[in-house]
Amino acid sequence: MPKVLVTGFEPFDGEAVNPAFEAMQALNGKTIKGYEVIGKGLPVVFGESRELLKKWLDEVEPDIVISVGLAGGRYAISVERVAINIDDARIPDNKGRQPVDEVINPSGPAAYWSKLPIKAIVKEIREAGIPAEVSQTAGTYVCNHIFYGLMDYLAQKPGVRGGFIHIPFIPAQVADKLQQPSLHLDDIIRGLEIAIAATITYEKDIVEAGGTVS
Amino acid sequence: MPKVLVTGFEPFDGEAVNPAFEAMQALNGKTIKGYEVIGKGLPVVFGESRELLKKWLDEVEPDIVISVGLAGGRYAISVERVAINIDDARIPDNKGRQPVDEVINPSGPAAYWSKLPIKAIVKEIREAGIPAEVSQTAGTYVCNHIFYGLMDYLAQKPGVRGGFIHIPFIPAQVADKLQQPSLHLDDIIRGLEIAIAATITYEKDIVEAGGTVS
């Protein structure tokens, strides 16, 4: 059976849970459109996360890879368009590392495009009544780090498609914060299922405006 | 059996659904802590909504009343503290009426306090992992209109407690909007159940800061 690898980060920045990890666990073992979903965790640590990702990729040999990370403060499921070759951490990672303006791969390009059908994914998640958007930046923290690392790896595997999706806080994480958006874990899981299904369906992305004005 | 009247507004401003109405319907018929919940709809129309509310109040003879309305753009279930004696509509209501700076009740006070235990409600909803806050303004549209109308009525009924709760958009309403917060309907319904239970439990509100800095 063809395989989808979904990775989810462990909690960080003092949070007790990471919905990316919860969603990954919920998806692990499912079958979507004839593809087996295999979920794996990743630490919020520069370097180590990337090494572990490579281990999972070699072990699982997936046909599709979707890495999932939390972007607290976002309103919608954010399908990332581009990974950039830089680490610039505003806070230390889970092992205390805080790289500033360091290149991820000195011999890699400045950026990689996602190989997911990002417009099709956004369209189908929205049609299911769940907020979604194309995002033009995955940041410069461990999420972008793993996204770049993934695309670096996939650059050597032309048959494998993959990319990165950011998700909002879940309600429990913002229950006593003011003015912070959140999304129910069920909607996040359903959104990711739709993303997987859309990736299987659309070998080529649809043409639909998803950009910005500025 | 003692009774809780929950009112929910019909859709307005071009929206296909109103989660306040959906939540009201979901709560209708439930029994919470020995109280029967009776749900009734209200039109988003100045004047008529208030008359219909009075009809429901006379008919149902509730012990507790919670009116629920949509406040698109809010992040949390907002338990309103105060109703003010003014209509000032930024857009026309569902019958095309747009009062500007008109007094609701010429012989009424400038404002009424909610008779709900607003701090206890916020605390208990948050403890259930759902975002909640005390709100210092219910606006100046039909929501505040009905809130003021309710408190005007309850001023004559010392034994009956009541107030107003604003809820955010649900995800389907913001699926293709950018930067708009939402809350899952299940969380809204659960939050309102907790609000009803807390109102039954706390005849007197708890003392807990819920104000602002400014």
Added chain:
Amino acid sequence: MPKVLVTGFEPFDGEAVNPAFEAMQALNGKTIKGYEVIGKGLPVVFGESRELLKKWLDEVEPDIVISVGLAGGRYAISVERVAINIDDARIPDNKGRQPVDEVINPSGPAAYWSKLPIKAIVKEIREAGIPAEVSQTAGTYVCNHIFYGLMDYLAQKPGVRGGFIHIPFIPAQVADKLQQPSLHLDDIIRGLEIAIAATITYEKDIVEAGGTVS
């Protein structure tokens, strides 16, 4: 010469400056439409601020009073519509007092309306190219405390008009904060001058929608 009393609060919440105080000082001594502007400072302290305000009112015997306070996080000059009879402090004041749900004046009404021509003020400030809005809540901290105290005093002085205006941060206060709106001090001062002039011009407010949808 008729007189306008402008009050401005001292810095609080760890900020080095308070633009309300700076603006008050800049306006002090000006003549606007034949009115002399007299500026006075107020401490961010529950109770004491109100006593000092009464002292200034008795001393100055103004025809118009505009109290000005900082509302960090707001985008526009906010002309407040209503003062409510409650103190509910989320953080302690400059003397460590943190009243929670305490009535300001046990024998006063739940709320007072501003006696400023709030719609005319907003319209004229906007026409000068400066962002302005009617606000339905002055919060529950020392700003609302002084607003309520002022209106309580003016309830005994039918000939004197007054109210409260909230202003945003100035740029220097948000220079290294992320996602915080600000307004240049010159625009704040000019906006307040326009507010004073409009109050002199419009004994009666104009009818113009300035409310909310919710």
Added chain:
Amino acid sequence: MPKVLVTGFEPFDGEAVNPAFEAMQALNGKTIKGYEVIGKGLPVVFGESRELLKKWLDEVEPDIVISVGLAGGRYAISVERVAINIDDARIPDNKGRQPVDEVINPSGPAAYWSKLPIKAIVKEIREAGIPAEVSQTAGTYVCNHIFYGLMDYLAQKPGVRGGFIHIPFIPAQVADKLQQPSLHLDDIIRGLEIAIAATITYEKDIVEAGGTVS
């Protein structure tokens, strides 16, 4: 005398003015640290703007180039880190063109880094009391288009440094909009002067965290 070319876009999206254009005009003719500033306008049109930019570059032969564009909705002067090789327009440009997911330069890399000392610029603008930030995305509209086009050109001119800076709305543009941040034109102009001076001073950028958490 060495030269700094500053470009500013013309108005678009129905706005009467573009503060980027106003700021460019204000800077035109100034001398900063021994450099002459030459300001030039650019149309908000895909393709044409890039051709005109090349014309200005060939004509002026600048040592430093800073392109400036409006990003309505942003809170701070945003020094862009990276230009990406894609046009994806949410609205048509001033000539009705709306490219969706089209590559800017088919033979160019996925992305170019800014050649400005972005961290030094942000640090110095903040120290002057003006809000500034590093931005990880210049969007996918004409601003990113010109930024990419500029860096494409500068890739052939190793001695010339340049990049892109986004600026917020000015107050007059948001005077009657709700909840929209703005920055005074004087602060924008001063911020850009500081950016020019910092670019002259810092041939190499400083190391200072300016990234994200996500």
